[in-house]
Amino acid sequence: MKHRGRYGDFGGFYVPEVLIPVLEALEAAFDRYKDDAQFTAELALLSRDYAGRPTPLYRSPALSDIVGCHVYLKREDLMHGGAHKLNNGLGQGLLAKYMGKKKLIAETGAGQHGLATATIGAMMGMEVKIFMGTTDIERQMPNVQKMKLMGAEVIPVEGASGTLKDAINDALRYWTAHVDDTFYLFGTAAGPHPYPAIVKHFQEVISLEARQQCLDQCGKLPTLVTACVGGGSNAIGTFAHFIQDEGVRLVGVEAAGYGLDTGKHAATLQRGSVGVLHGARSYVLQDKDGQIIESHSISAGLDYPGIGPEHSHLKETGRADYVGATDDEVLDTFLLLTRKEGIFPAFESAHAVAWILTQAGQFKPDDVVIINLSGRGDKDVDSFIQYRPDSVL
Amino acid sequence: MKTYKDIFAHKGKTALIPFFVLGDPDMDTSYDIIKTAIDSGADILELGIPFSDPIADGPTIQKADIRALNQGMNCHKAFELIQRIKAYKDIPIGLLMYYNLIWHYGVDAFYQDAAKVGVNSVLIADLSIDDADEILPITKQVGMDTVFMVTPITSLQRKQQVADKTTGFIYTVSLLGVTGTRDQVSGSVAGLVQEIKAITDLPVCVGFGVSSSEHARAIALAGADGVIIGSKLVGLIETHLDNKPDMLKAIGQFIQEVREALDQ
Numbered sequence: 001m002k003h004r005g006r007y008g009d010f011g012g013f014y015v016p017e018v019l020i021p022v023l024e025a026l027e028a029a030f031d032r033y034k035d036d037a038q039f040t041a042e043l044a045l046l047s048r049d050y051a052g053r054p055t056p057l058y059r060s061p062a063l064s065d066i067v068g069c070h071v072y073l074k075r076e077d078l079m080h081g082g083a084h085k086l087n088n089g090l091g092q093g094l095l096a097k098y099m100g101k102k103k104l105i106a107e108t109g110a111g112q113h114g115l116a117t118a119t120i121g122a123m124m125g126m127e128v129k130i131f132m133g134t135t136d137i138e139r140q141m142p143n144v145q146k147m148k149l150m151g152a153e154v155i156p157v158e159g160a161s162g163t164l165k166d167a168i169n170d171a172l173r174y175w176t177a178h179v180d181d182t183f184y185l186f187g188t189a190a191g192p193h194p195y196p197a198i199v200k201h202f203q204e205v206i207s208l209e210a211r212q213q214c215l216d217q218c219g220k221l222p223t224l225v226t227a228c229v230g231g232g233s234n235a236i237g238t239f240a241h242f243i244q245d246e247g248v249r250l251v252g253v254e255a256a257g258y259g260l261d262t263g264k265h266a267a268t269l270q271r272g273s274v275g276v277l278h279g280a281r282s283y284v285l286q287d288k289d290g291q292i293i294e295s296h297s298i299s300a301g302l303d304y305p306g307i308g309p310e311h312s313h314l315k316e317t318g319r320a321d322y323v324g325a326t327d328d329e330v331l332d333t334f335l336l337l338t339r340k341e342g343i344f345p346a347f348e349s350a351h352a353v354a355w356i357l358t359q360a361g362q363f364k365p366d367d368v369v370i371i372n373l374s375g376r377g378d379k380d381v382d383s384f385i386q387y388r389p390d391s392v393l
Numbered sequence: 394m395k396t397y398k399d400i401f402a403h404k405g406k407t408a409l410i411p412f413f414v415l416g417d418p419d420m421d422t423s424y425d426i427i428k429t430a431i432d433s434g435a436d437i438l439e440l441g442i443p444f445s446d447p448i449a450d451g452p453t454i455q456k457a458d459i460r461a462l463n464q465g466m467n468c469h470k471a472f473e474l475i476q477r478i479k480a481y482k483d484i485p486i487g488l489l490m491y492y493n494l495i496w497h498y499g500v501d502a503f504y505q506d507a508a509k510v511g512v513n514s515v516l517i518a519d520l521s522i523d524d525a526d527e528i529l530p531i532t533k534q535v536g537m538d539t540v541f542m543v544t545p546i547t548s549l550q551r552k553q554q555v556a557d558k559t560t561g562f563i564y565t566v567s568l569l570g571v572t573g574t575r576d577q578v579s580g581s582v583a584g585l586v587q588e589i590k591a592i593t594d595l596p597v598c599v600g601f602g603v604s605s606s607e608h609a610r611a612i613a614l615a616g617a618d619g620v621i622i623g624s625k626l627v628g629l630i631e632t633h634l635d636n637k638p639d640m641l642k643a644i645g646q647f648i649q650e651v652r653e654a655l656d657q
Contacts, residue, residue: 003523012524013521013523013524014492014519014520014521014524015448015519015521016448016449016518016519016521016542017521017541017542017543017544017547017566018542018544018546018566018569018570020521020523020547020551021546021547021548021551022546160445160459165446169446169447169448172448173448173449173450173451173570173571176449176569176570176571177568177569177570177571178569179546179569180569273497274496275493275496275497276491276492276493276496276519277446277493278446278448279519281496284493286493286497289467289468289494289497290468290493290494290496290497290498291444291445291462291494292445292446292493
C-alpha cells in the first residue's frame, strides 16, 4: 500500500526496509499529538516564553526606498537561537518527549538546525548527536562551539563534499543502527514522509503570524511573499498560509552560487531534474548517470542538491516561482542591510533580500512585499570579512 | 539461463552469495575478482551498481562505490560487465542498488536492458514493498524474480506481505544498521530465519555483517538457504589495492573457506 506524504507525484517513503516501521511509528505519533490539547498548549507556551514568538513584522525603510514599495521583514532572526529552525526543533523535540525517546540526532548545514537541536536537548535533558560536514564545520565554527557548549556531540562527516548531503547520509546510517531509542530530529522539509509534513506543520507558524500581522499593519494581504530555499523549511513555513490566497505571489530564492550557468550553485529546482534522494522523489542535482552532484553555495544552509517535495510540486503546478541569487549579490546585500538597517542577515536569508533588490521598480508604490528573514548573520561575520576585507578598514 | 530455483533446488546445500560493487576497483580487475569468486564456489552473485549516496551502506562499501565511480562506472558499463561475466559462466545474478539510478535511466528501460544481459533480480535498497507497484509490472513483464528485505524489526504481518511480493528469495538483514563487517553473528538470526520459514516456502538468505566462515556456518545451521557476504570481501579488495595477484588470492581463499564451512 502506498504511504501518504505525496505532493502530486513527489515525496514518498523511499527508504531502506529497516526504517519503514520507525517512520510509521513517527507518523502515528505525529497524527496523535499534533492536535492534542496538551501537546499544542505545551508547544504554544514554549514558543512564546522560551523562544520569543510571535516574531515581529518590520517595515524596512531602507529596502522600501530602494525597491519602491512597502518591504517588510518577518523577523525570524529574532527568535531564540537566531533562526526559524527552533520552531521545528521545539515541535519535534516535544514529539520525541511524548514518544518517550531520550536521545536526539540531527544533521546540520549552517549549524542553525544543529544549534536548535542542541538547544532542545539542553532544555529537555536529552542526549544530542549532531552530524555535520567537515567543510561546514570549518565555515560555521561559532555555531559548532555553541552546540558543544550546550552539551551536544558534534560528529564530523567527510563524505564526498563534507556538506549537508553527507551529514544527512551519515545521520540516516546512524539511525538505522539505533532506531530503538533514538529520535531523528530532521531539520528541513525534505526527506521521507512524514518529515516534510512534520517540518511544514511546525514551521507554518511563520506565515500564520505574518499573514495576520500584514492584515493588521497594512490592512491588506501582501502582493508577494519570498524566502530563501535550501531544503525548503523556512520557505514552506513562509508560504503555507498564503498558498490559498491566489493573489499572493510566492517566490523561493535558491542559491545561484557563482551563477546559474556555471555549474557551481545549489539551484535544484531551476537546474536539477526529478530523482530520488534521501527518501523522497523530488528535484535533485544529478549528472547524466543519475549520480548526485555536489552543490555550491556561500551559505552552508542552502548548500544542498535536493529540495523538499512540496516545493517541487509548487513549482510543477506553477503556484510558486523559484529564482536565484548569487554569492556576490548575497555579500552586497549582507553589507547593505548591515549599513542601512543595522541588521546582520544570515547568508541564507540574504538570498531572499538580494533577489527583491533586483526587482526594484517592478512594484506599485502601495504594494506590500514580505521577506522572511529566516536567521541572523552573526555566524557569518567572520566569513564576510574574509570575502570583503575592505569593508572593515 | 540458470534461475534461483535451480540453485535452491539442492536441498541441504546452503548457497554462497558473494557481493561486489561492479567496477571496483576498475572494470578489468572487477571482472577478474568476480571470475575468481565463481571459480572458488559462489552459487549466486549479488552485484552493486555504485551510487553517490548509499545510505544503507557502511564505510567499506561506500569506499568501493567511490573507487568504481572514479573509474566511470555507470549502468551501461555495469551491463557490459555483467554480459562478460555471464559469458564466462551461467550463474544467477542479483543486482543490489539504489532507486535513483533506475529512475534516472528510466524504470522500464532499465529492467529491459538488465533482463537482456541476464540479470535475475533487482533489489532496490531504498524501495520497499509499499512502492513496489512502481517496479512489479515491468519485473514480471521481463521475466525477472523479485527480492525484498526483511529486518529484525519487520512485523510478522509485514513479513507475510514481503513474502507475498517475493518470487526469488527473501533477503534477511541480520542486524539493525548498515552493511559492514562485525565480530559476531547477531543472536537474533536463528529466530528470524525460523519465523520467516514458518510463513513461506521461499528461500531465505541472510546478509549484513557476515564476516567469517564461522559466521556463514552458524547462519547455515540456523536454517538459512543462502549466505550473502559483502563488506568482508570488499574489504579484501581495499587492503590489496596495490597488489592484484594477492587480492585475487585472498578473495579466492576466503570464498573457498566459506564454501568448505557451508558444505561440512
